[in-house]
Amino acid sequence: MKITEQEVRHIASLARLRLSDDEVEKLGEELGQIKEFVETLNEVDVSSVDATAYILDKQNVLREDELKPSFDRELILKNAPAKEAGCISVPKVVE
Amino acid sequence: MYEKYTMHEIANKIKEKEVSIKEVLEDVYARIDEVEPKVEAFVSLTREYAYNRAEELQKKLDAGEDIGALGGVPVAIKDNMCMKDTNTTCSSKMLENFVSPYDATVVKKLEQAGAIIIGKTNMDEFAMGSSTATSAFKNTKNPWNLECVPGGSSGGSAAAVASNMGYASLGSDTGGSIRQPAAYCGLVGLKPTYGLVSRFGLVAFGSSLDQIGPFTKNVYDSALMMNVLAGHDEMDTTSVEYTVPDYTKSVGDDVKGLKVGVPTSFFKEGLPEESLQIFNNSVEVLKKLGCEIVEVNLDYAKYALPTYYIIATAEASSNLARYDGIKYGYRAKDFEDLQDIYAKSRTEGFGEEVKRRIMLGTYVLSSGYYDAYYKRAGQVRSLIVNDFKKAFETVDVIALPTTTGAAFKFGEKQSNPIEMYLEDIFTVPVNVAGVPAISIQGGLDKNNMPIGLQFIANNFEEEKLFKVASAYENATDFHKAQANI
Amino acid sequence: MKGCVKFMSKYDEYEVIMGLEVHAELSTKTKIYCGCSTEFGADPNTHCCPICTGMPGVLPVLNKKVVEYAVKMGLATNCEIAKFSKQDRKNYFYPDLPKAYQTSQYDLPLCEHGYVEFMVGDTLKRVGITRIHIEEDAGKLIHDPYTGDTLVDFNRCGVPLIEIVSEPDIHSADEAIGYMQTLKSILEYLEICDCKMQEGSLRCDVNLSVRKKGETKFGTRTETKNLNSFKAIARSIEFEIKRQIDELEAGGEIYQETRRWDDDKGIGYAMRSKEDAHDYRYFPEPDLAPIVLSDEYVNNLKVNLPEMPVARKTRYINEFNLPEYDAEQITNSKYMADFFEKATAVCNNPKLVSNWIMSDISRILNEQEITITEAKFTAEQLGELISLIEKNVISSAIAKKVFEDMAVSGKNPKVIVEEKGLVQVTDEGAIREIVQKVLELNPQSVEDYLAGKEKAMGFLVGQTMKESRGKANPGIVNKLLKEELEKLK
Structure with missing residues (x-):
């Protein structure tokens, strides 16, 4: 079952992807197929099963509140596409 | 020149000073210069770093110091592992120019063991794929047949070792990304227990599924690599505090009486006749070795693939959200405002398969769908975990084909995503359950292409894998077959 | 409307x-x-x-x-x-x-x-x-x-x-x-x-x-x-x-x-x-x-929780006899309450410390737009200042002046008192000289007083304090004025 155009566009906007009309059409088709495929899980009775959220049998993995040296700013900003005054620069954020 | 030697053999020759580290390194780079244009296994080479390391290590060796278990051995790593001051691209346009400011824990461990990293290998973009063909940069070829894919997503790491460009390599395995290319390239590939090898510095795809593991030419080298890679890392809270044994001690152990489970009902459907025959032959070998073959049921294993595609894509949609054109990575050239940067950078920076999976992952987490998909997948995951737990109450290891057949040709199995995803059907249950598995060369098909044989063990029972895999290796000649390139 | x-x-x-x-x-x-x-x-x-x-x-x-x-x-x-x-x-x-x-x-x-x-x-x-x-x-x-x-x-x-x-x-x-x-x-x-x-x-x-x-x-x-x-x-x-x-x-x-x-x-x-x-x-x-x-x-954290504001307020009312309003104001801020206790430990006069906090200190913090932790003066210094009043080293009026200085300079009150020579004069001989001088200079007031106008006394006290630049002990001033005026009757 195809996923509707409206839904594909909504998901794309949540994921910050921009799709052409053709891509919307194609992805609607493909995602629909995958959706049908993953919905085979509906055959499984899970009524009395807890979901595995964390695969390991571990808990409370904590560290002490101890300072570690930070990185040089140069290294932190090395890969930034645009920088200014020791900061990363982006177009004006509108609130 | 030295390619006839295995990893531990060359390590010994270096230690005994029969060869210098530089000679071994030059030999490998010469091989790369010769073969790489045909195979295209690497995204980048780290020659300068490697030669500096070689010199440094040789000095230490000459001064009588211990240079580690892998002292002077050239190895390659998948390009999704961060290495300080070198590019880490994940074979994506998105990270084409990203230079890591830090080292992954496995990189540090390799360095501590004296290994020399010679380059970073090609992969499916962000490890999403089974052919390495979703790489934004190049198609890596299968050294056994250049018309075939090497498998994926760690195809570059597999192809490099299979064509003697390095004595071993690291891959990462989220749904089969080490075992499937190992099978396609006739190598030994290990997916360790989730939590045994630190993921710190491994660019995340599916955080609850990802594990780093080695490609080697034989089981002993795989065990030796695990001696180096395994162990607790305080930087990774999913890394387990576990006393790492000397895995090489399990290699060559007697397997008489070892109970090997075979989940026939799980794999017999959809397995081509030839592959089934090869697998049955493998079972016969195990019987001859004195293994006890037991039929096991993995009732929920058939649901592992849909479970995997929900969990892996959901986690990926979140893990890959950070590639937004703001702080590093690709930023679109023309943009009008902030939202434009986000959408254009991500749309232009990611390839088709990555976008498809981000879309699916976003969909299954979106409002109103969480319970139906993500939560249910987590519940089925619990059932699959339990399946394996129960199976390992009665058997020591489970044997299974790694793939449905040998490496396919470029362009095949890419007509629709589901067909491609079905490639992972025998490898994915292992990641969903978190257990370890090894793929070794099980046989050759009629075209003389390698076919993988997979063994799965319970959590932290890698020793049993090395034991049974090495026994099989000793009893057969398949691993001696080499890619002719 | x-x-x-x-x-x-x-x-x-x-x-x-x-x-x-x-x-x-x-x-x-x-x-x-x-x-x-x-x-x-x-x-x-x-x-x-x-x-x-x-x-x-x-x-x-x-x-x-x-x-x-x-x-x-x-x-x-x-x-x-x-x-x-x-x-x-x-x-x-x-x-x-x-x-x-x-x-x-x-x-x-x-x-x-x-x-x-x-x-x-x-x-x-x-x-x-x-x-x-x-x-x-x-x-x-x-x-x-x-x-x-x-x-x-x-x-x-x-x-x-x-x-x-x-x-x-x-x-x-x-x-x-x-x-x-x-x-x-x-x-x-x-x-x-x-x-x-x-x-x-x-x-x-x-x-x-x-x-x-x-x-x-x-x-x-x-x-x-x-x-x-x-x-x-x-x-x-x-x-x-x-x-x-x-x-x-x-x-x-x-x-x-x-x-x-x-x-x-x-x-x-x-x-x-x-x-x-x-x-x-x-x-x-x-x-x-x-x-x-x-x-x-959880229990371990629970039993080791510090005293909370409500408990501290109740304690201040019971232990120090502070009015409820004052206790509430002071305990609203932990830093102020800590300040109160430190100052009290020095001078042992909770009521006076409370009064200072409620009046002069609050005023100065408001003026300077700061919190107590940012103030130039310390709790110990306030305690000392109050001790100086109690020991009659300075008068309350002088103390206010000293405090203004502390709030700006952060100096110890004793240092300020010494530097500025603000020590209270309790020497009766010295004060008597001033009193006699004041009476000489104000015959009209003396006359008024002797004629039964008690008000004139207030004026004479004021003049004496002024003449001493505020340093004369007011009690002694009163006593000596009365003695000297008695002699003129």
């Missing part, structure tokens, strides 16, 4: 319903998931590492103190502490959020179902606490006036926060302020947050709706985000109440929206960016293990 009555009644017909989401930055040394410093005010992007800037491949490790502090806050606000808790990812894109998800807690927070109580006027008010959870702070966006661009500083990324979510139990700006004040004082007493609102370490979002009295259905609510002073909280609430009622009265509609408050202009406005209708796609953080707390752990 009639119009005015109608105007008033319009607002009286409505009931206001508010819930507050308070964010408090925890005063740990390091960030929640990495070892970078949380210190405020460093150069941009210098307290950063690959982990807190969301580089590819990094993993978080939870800071132990963050759990401890959050549980303490839960215990101090009567919450149930979860035996099993986990962290979740909240996914959204924003330039100050480098991972594009905030690690927070969704359905299993550390603390739930608590409450706090406080006085609003003469009534005891109880506000329910829905939950307290841990999460990471985001970075800071700075507007660059030269280029018009926005600059991103990641220093604050990963500073640990607790979010305290109240029940919709708050019905006025006064109640909101009382609630906020109470949380602030608890946070201070626990020493888990520095509560510097101007630096953003304590801030709140106000969810507000109105409905006609008697209605059972809630009105549509708006959320005003990031209020970082008591004044801004109060003013933005008043503004929003008026706006919503005016809108409804004009036949308009209230939209569920996120709003900002411009404290300089005194107006609130709706944010232009729509955050995808808040589809945060929460899911359990696979990189972090669950938090499982034993009864032993």
Whole structure:
């Protein structure tokens, strides 16, 4: 079952992807197929099963509140596409 | 020149000073210069770093110091592992120019063991794929047949070792990304227990599924690599505090009486006749070795693939959200405002398969769908975990084909995503359950292409894998077959 | 006048319903998931590492103190502490959020179902606490006036926060302020947050709706985000109440929206960016293990909780005989209460210390627009100052002058007294000389006094004090004046 155009566009906007009309059409088709495929899980009775959220049998993995040296700013900003005054620069954020 | 030697053999020759580290390194780079244009296994080479390391290590060796278990051995790593001051691209346009400011824990461990990293290998973009063909940069070829894919997503790491460009390599395995290319390239590939090898510095795809593991030419080298890679890392809270044994001690152990489970009902459907025959032959070998073959049921294993595609894509949609054109990575050239940067950078920076999976992952987490998909997948995951737990109450290891057949040709199995995803059907249950598995060369098909044989063990029972895999290796000649390139 | 009555009644017909989401930055040394410093005010992007800037491949490790502090806050606000808790990812894109998800807690927070109580006027008010959870702070966006661009500083990324979510139990700006004040004082007493609102370490979002009295259905609510002073909280609430009622009265509609408050202009406005209708796609953080707390752990924190404001207030009333109002004012702030106790330990006169705090100290802090911790003078110095009065070294009047100096210079009171020669004169011979001089110079007053005009005495005392530049002991002045005047009778 195809996923509707409206839904594909909504998901794309949540994921910050921009799709052409053709891509919307194609992805609607493909995602629909995958959706049908993953919905085979509906055959499984899970009524009395807890979901595995964390695969390991571990808990409370904590560290002490101890300072570690930070990185040089140069290294932190090395890969930034645009920088200014020791900061990363982006177009004006509108609130 | 030295390619006839295995990893531990060359390590010994270096230690005994029969060869210098530089000679071994030059030999490998010469091989790369010769073969790489045909195979295209690497995204980048780290020659300068490697030669500096070689010199440094040789000095230490000459001064009588211990240079580690892998002292002077050239190895390659998948390009999704961060290495300080070198590019880490994940074979994506998105990270084409990203230079890591830090080292992954496995990189540090390799360095501590004296290994020399010679380059970073090609992969499916962000490890999403089974052919390495979703790489934004190049198609890596299968050294056994250049018309075939090497498998994926760690195809570059597999192809490099299979064509003697390095004595071993690291891959990462989220749904089969080490075992499937190992099978396609006739190598030994290990997916360790989730939590045994630190993921710190491994660019995340599916955080609850990802594990780093080695490609080697034989089981002993795989065990030796695990001696180096395994162990607790305080930087990774999913890394387990576990006393790492000397895995090489399990290699060559007697397997008489070892109970090997075979989940026939799980794999017999959809397995081509030839592959089934090869697998049955493998079972016969195990019987001859004195293994006890037991039929096991993995009732929920058939649901592992849909479970995997929900969990892996959901986690990926979140893990890959950070590639937004703001702080590093690709930023679109023309943009009008902030939202434009986000959408254009991500749309232009990611390839088709990555976008498809981000879309699916976003969909299954979106409002109103969480319970139906993500939560249910987590519940089925619990059932699959339990399946394996129960199976390992009665058997020591489970044997299974790694793939449905040998490496396919470029362009095949890419007509629709589901067909491609079905490639992972025998490898994915292992990641969903978190257990370890090894793929070794099980046989050759009629075209003389390698076919993988997979063994799965319970959590932290890698020793049993090395034991049974090495026994099989000793009893057969398949691993001696080499890619002719 | 009639119009005015109608105007008033319009607002009286409505009931206001508010819930507050308070964010408090925890005063740990390091960030929640990495070892970078949380210190405020460093150069941009210098307290950063690959982990807190969301580089590819990094993993978080939870800071132990963050759990401890959050549980303490839960215990101090009567919450149930979860035996099993986990962290979740909240996914959204924003330039100050480098991972594009905030690690927070969704359905299993550390603390739930608590409450706090406080006085609003003469009534005891109880506000329910829905939950307290841990999460990471985001970075800071700075507007660059030269280029018009926005600059991103990641220093604050990963500073640990607790979010305290109240029940919709708050019905006025006064109640909101009382609630906020109470949380602030608890946070201070626990020493888990520095509560510097101007630096953003304590801030709140106000969810507000109105409905006609008697209605059972809630009105549509708006959320005003990031209020970082008591004044801004109060003013933005008043503004929003008026706006919503005016809108409804004009036949308009209230939209569920996120709003900002411009404290300089005194107006609130709706944010232009729509955050995808808040589809945060929460899911359990696979990189972090669950938090499982034993009864032993929780009990241990519980028995070691410091004295809370209410207990301290009661103790001040019983132990030091302070009036209830004074005790409440002083104990509102832990720093002020600590100041009170330190000063009292030096001079052993709680009543006088309290008086000083309630009058001169409060005044000077207001004038200087600072808190007690930022004051130049110390509690020990105030104690010494009071001791000087008690030992008759200086008079109360001189003490006030000395205090003014202390508040500016931070010098010890003894030093000021010595430097300025303010030691009280108790030498009767010296004072008698001054008295005799004053009587000589004011024959008219002497005459008046002798004629029975008692008032003249006051004038003569004043003149004597003035002549001594305030240093003469007033008791001795009185005694000697009487003696000398007696002689003239």
